[in-house]
Amino acid sequence: MDSQMKMAFEKSKTGDKDERYEAYHTILKVTDQNVDWAYEVWDQLVEDLNHKDNHQRSRAAQYLANLAKSDPEMRIMKDFPKLWEVTKDKKFVTARHCLQSIWKVAIAGTSQKEMVMNYMVVRFKNGTDEKNFTLIRNDILHNMKNLYEHLHDEDIKETALDLIETVDDKKYKKKYMDIWK
Incomplete structure (x- = not known):
């Protein structure tokens, strides 16, 4: 993963509102195609499905859904139940964002x-x-x-x-x- 993508993932968590939003869109756009670095962020994204911040849960779910096409080891088959749980999140907006992706x-x-x-x-x-x-x-x-x-x-x-x-x-x-x- 190049430094620009690393920065996007960082900003998607810690930047101000505009930086997080821009990073979010950058990550979704890049991961709309097959990428060779999915496993560099995979475990963290799975962990973030249970993050205390519902925005983090939502982003992690959407990023994982996008990265499934970049998963030759088929880890998603094991991790999908955790992803699916976010479609039932206590915050309905989070649940819907996950379900829609x-x-x-x-x-x-x-x-x-x-x-x-x-x-x-x-x-x-x-x-x-x-x-x-x-x-x-x-x-x-x-x-x-x-x-x-x-x-x-x-x-x-x-x-x-x-x-x-x-x-x-x-x-x-x-x-x-x-x-x-």
């Missing part, structure tokens, strides 16, 4: 896609007792749409449409179908 793990490979899809399907079906479950379902369906657009996998679309069919509330069923138009 979780689809990026699935583009790393077939095993990762199957794992992420399984987690999302289970949450969609069994999460109705969660606060804001309709927003969570919305995010899950957007994740599936993003995956579908990235991978062009008809099974993903079929799964999403099958899940929407299980929704009884007509208002939300229509809202969810609009995602797939």
Whole structure:
């Protein structure tokens, strides 16, 4: 990792608000592509999933999701449950930021896609007792749409449409179908 990226990770934690924001965007932009330094920050990011600061948890989750494509050792398969826990964070905004980026793990490979899809399907079906479950379902369906657009996998679309069919509330069923138009 070059010194500029090291500085971005440092500033994303310790800089002032503007520096943190700029560093955050720099890291997400760079990690949108495959990088060869993922393991230099991996363990720290996994540790930061439990950081006392919800902003740190959110950033760590989003960075890890982006870095999954740069993970030839497939560490994400072991660390994913820790990442998924952040999608249930006590701070709902943190949970949503993590959940909205979780689809990026699935583009790393077939095993990762199957794992992420399984987690999302289970949450969609069994999460109705969660606060804001309709927003969570919305995010899950957007994740599936993003995956579908990235991978062009008809099974993903079929799964999403099958899940929407299980929704009884007509208002939300229509809202969810609009995602797939």
